[in-house]
Amino acid sequence: MTPLIIGLLSGLVGIVLGALGILAFHLSERQRRERIEVGEPVLPEGAAEVLSVVGRAYVIVDAVDGVVRASPAAYAFGLVRGHTVVHKELLELIRRVRRDGVIEERQLELPRGPLGQGTIIIQVRVAPIGDEYILLLADDRTEITRTEAMRNDFVANVSHELKTPVGAISLLAEALEGAAGDEVAVRRFAQRMQKESSRLSAMVQDIIELSRLQGANVVQSGKPVDLNAVVAEAVDRNKLPAEAKDISIVVGGKLELPVYGDADLLTTALRNLIDNAIRYAPEHSTVGVGLRSREGLAVISVTDQGPGISAEEQERIFERFYRVDAARSRQTGGTGLGLSIVKHVIAEHAGEVSVWSQPGQGSTFTVRLPEMDQEPEENQAGDAPAAKRTNGAEDSREQGVSA
Structure with a gap:
């Protein structure tokens, strides 16, 4: 072959090979697109919109x-x-x-x-x-499930706790009937019945209180509350049980700023706290109630000279129906709900309640609640006097609690 013919044949082969390469490339691209379309299925139409709502x-x-x-x-x-x-x-x-x-x-x-x-x-x-x-x-369903479990436990505990005074009253009634001719026995049984009925009444009242508290909405129904008046009312409601044991309730300090909340609920909480101190304090002793402000918080402390609480028991004393000493609680008439009510009320007011105690050295329960801010005009007009009054309140509180 001449060089010319060889060159033409080589060129023709090159053109054919190039055309085949281009064809193969297009076929490869088409197959790749088909695979992509098949490999990326879509959600059914409207599914995304339904899921979003x-x-x-x-x-x-x-x-x-x-x-x-x-x-x-x-x-x-x-x-x-x-x-x-x-x-x-x-x-x-x-x-x-x-x-x-x-x-x-x-x-x-x-x-x-x-x-x-x-x-x-x-x-x-x-x-x-x-x-x-x-x-x-x-x-x-976490909160719903836990609430249901708490409700079931509460019902079980209430049923158990109510059995004791109800059963005691029933037995005492039978004993009273059998001792109708014995004046001394009748008087003794009647006193026991009165004590058990008082305990039953207190327990029912606490259950009603707790039920009412759980339905309260402090955010919607709250208003400025003067804690000085709340503490005074709580102390006044505990005068009779304190006098029965010859216990002095000494209040020290004063709060200048109000808190936001429900005055009746806060009175109930502090009444229960002071009542608890009186129940466990020895006769002829003192229960101290101190009020002071610290870092934007209203601080109320209730101190007794009772037997104290061990560190292990302190973690559970705010549980419903829990008693450190069940036998002593029956003697004092405690229901085991008082501190639970305190914790619930204070939590609803965005506060906290804590306890310091050692066996043989009494107990101090401390409530902390956020204070409401003063109006700007009041701050400008009376910053120095307000600070002075707060310092005086702290001094008088210390004197009152240690009295």
Whole structure:
């Protein structure tokens, strides 16, 4: 062949090879686009809009359990981390629904947070959605479940506690009937019946108080409250039991700023706190009530000279019906609800109640409540006198409590 013919044949081969390369490239691109379209299925039309208004945490997973979409609540509940479902219990439900195609609903208690501190109780509903997705809906039932458990415990405790005075009154009534001719026995049984009926009445009253407190809304119904007047009223309501034991109630200090809340509820709380001190204080002793302001908080301390409370018992004394010494509580007429009422009321007022005590050295219960700010005009007009009055209140409080 001549060089010319060889060159033409080489050129022709090159053109053919180039055309085949271009054709192969286009075929490859078409196949790639088809694979992409097949590999990226979409949610059923309208599903995203429905999920956005459903009002429950949701998670959507694909065929390999990867998280396609999740609500902020699902992350907040700790159900999802990144693109992964965290809990194996949820993954098992998802896989079972994918396999069987049957909707499942379950209530689960799961660890909350990456380190497992605390738990969350959720009601979950798992269902297939579309051809390849699984939808998980979750509703936080933690507080509802715990409230129901508390209510059941409360009913059980009330039933148990009411049995004692009711049973005692029944037995005493029988004994009284049998001793009708014995004047001394009749008088003794009658006194015991009066004591048990008083205890029963106090318990019923405390239960009513606690029920009323749980339905109160301090935020909506509150107003400025003068704690000096509240303390005075609480002390006045405890004068009779204090006089019966020859106990002096000494009040020291004064609060210049009001707090926001319900005066009746705060009076109930402080009355219970002072009543508790009187019940456990020895005869011929003193119960001190101190008032002072500190760092924007109204601080009220109630100190007694009673037997004191061990460190182990201090963690439980605010529980309903818990008594450090059940036998002593029966003697003093305590119901085991007083300190629970105190804690509930103070918590509703955004405050706290704490206790310091040592066996043999008495106890001091301290209530802290946020004070209301003064008006700007009052601050400008009387900053120095107000500070002076506060210092005087602290001095008088110290004298009153130590008296």
